[in-house]
Amino acid sequence: SYILTQPPSVSVAPGKTARIxxxxxxxxxxxxxxxxxxxxxAPLLVIYYDTDRPSGIPERFSGSNSGNTATLTISRVExxxxxxxxxxxxxxxxxxxxxxxxxxxxxx
Amino acid sequence: xVHLAESGGGLMQPGGSLRLSCAASGFxxxxxxxxxxxQAPGKGLEWVSVIYSGGNxxxxxxxxxxxxxxxxxxxSTLYLQMHGLRVEDTAVYYCTRGGGSGTYFWDxxxxxxxxxxx
Numbered sequence: 550s551y552i553l554t555q556p557p558s559v560s561v562a563p564g565k566t567a568r569i570x571x572x573x574x575x576x577x578x579x580x581x582x583x584x585x586x587x588x589x590x591a592p593l594l595v596i597y598y599d600t601d602r603p604s605g606i607p608e609r610f611s612g613s614n615s616g617n618t619a620t621l622t623i624s625r626v627e628x629x630x631x632x633x634x635x636x637x638x639x640x641x642x643x644x645x646x647x648x649x650x651x652x653x654x655x656x657x
Numbered sequence: 658x659v660h661l662a663e664s665g666g667g668l669m670q671p672g673g674s675l676r677l678s679c680a681a682s683g684f685x686x687x688x689x690x691x692x693x694x695x696q697a698p699g700k701g702l703e704w705v706s707v708i709y710s711g712g713n714x715x716x717x718x719x720x721x722x723x724x725x726x727x728x729x730x731x732x733s734t735l736y737l738q739m740h741g742l743r744v745e746d747t748a749v750y751y752c753t754r755g756g757g758s759g760t761y762f763w764d765x766x767x768x769x770x771x772x773x774x775x
Contacts, residue, residue, distance in 0.1 A: 550718075582761040584702070591751060591765040592694075592702065598757070635702050639760035644715040646692065646704035646760075 551640045553649035560655045567623040569652045571636030574617060581619040582637045583612060585630075586651075592635065596621060623654070631656045659683040659764045661752045666769030673742050677769060679735040679752030687730045690755030692762060693737045695748035695771075705750070706737065709759065720746075742773045 554572040561567040571581060583596040594603055596612040599619065609624045623630055636649040665677040677693070693705040706716045706726040714726050725738040735752055749768040756763030 580760060584762070586702075591767050592762070593765070594756070594761065594763055597761050597763075603763075633701075637702075637761060644707070644713075645717065646694075646707070646762075648702045648704065651701040 550643065550645070551638065551647050553636055553638065553647055555634075555636060555649040555652045557650070558653045558655065560657055561623075561626045562657045563626055563628065565626055567626050567630070567654055569621040569623075569634050569636075569654065571619040571621070571649050572617055573619075573638065576617055576619050576638065577615045579614075579638045579640075581612065581614045583610075583621045584635045584637065585632045586635065587632045595634075626654075626656055628656050630654060659754060661754065661764060661766035663750060663752050663766045663769035666750065666771045668772045668774065669742050670775055671742060671744060671773055673773070674738070674740045675742065675771060676739070677737040677750055677752075677771070679737075679766060681733045681735065681752075681754070684754065685730075686728050686733050686735060690759030691726075691728060691735045692753045692755065693726065693735075694751045694753055694762065694765075695746075696751070696768075697745070697748040700748075703748075707755075707759075708735070739771070742771075744773050747771060747773050 584592040586592040599614040660682045662680045692707040708726045723741045751768045752766040753762040754764040
């Protein structure tokens with residue numbers, strides 16, 4: 550089965566840039582999604598198809614995907630960005646959906 | 658506006674059965690890939706099952722043979738029938754609507770908690 554690897558935590562000062570990685574074998578050949586989950590809330594889609602943002606998601610959120618690593622970048626980090634972030638792909642070989650283990654973003 | 662509302666969670670004993678429901682509004686359920694995703698307490702997200710718009714169904718290995726996904730188009734409702742519940746099935750279960758080609762989760766409900774304990 551396909552495995553996605555994320556760092557457990559990332560810390561960033563307000564106004565700085567946070568980068569969250571998602572590693573997977575040849576992940577660049579797949580479409581990657583990112584979800585934000587604040588404490589006590591349901592997940593929220595913030596990036597789909599590697600780089601696209603749903604309406605209402607700030608431009609500060611951006612994504613990239615190449616080789617064996619996909620990255621979610623949060624620019625000009627705000628206190629409200631503190632949350633868990635999950636990457637996700639669809640494994641067409643098995644019709645299964647796969648999530649990374651999640652990264653807790655802490656705003657210092 | 659799209660709305661997903663899960664119900665049916667509760668406290669169950671190991672080996673028991675439970676059926677979760679997800680009432681959908683704002684769209685036609687049969688036109689979308691619909692999934693269940695769960696989250697154990699303090700843990701990450703785990704995909705459980707999907708039903709495609711065409712009716713095909715797929716399951717995570719951890720629940721295959723025990724869980725069954727279905728939908729009632731007339732009631733705009735998605736279901737997850739769970740049998741042989743295990744302690745490790747304890748989680749918040751989210752109902753989701755697929756986006757685009759169905760390869761991701763565009764809309765999420767607020768979830769329903771299933772606790773399996775003796």
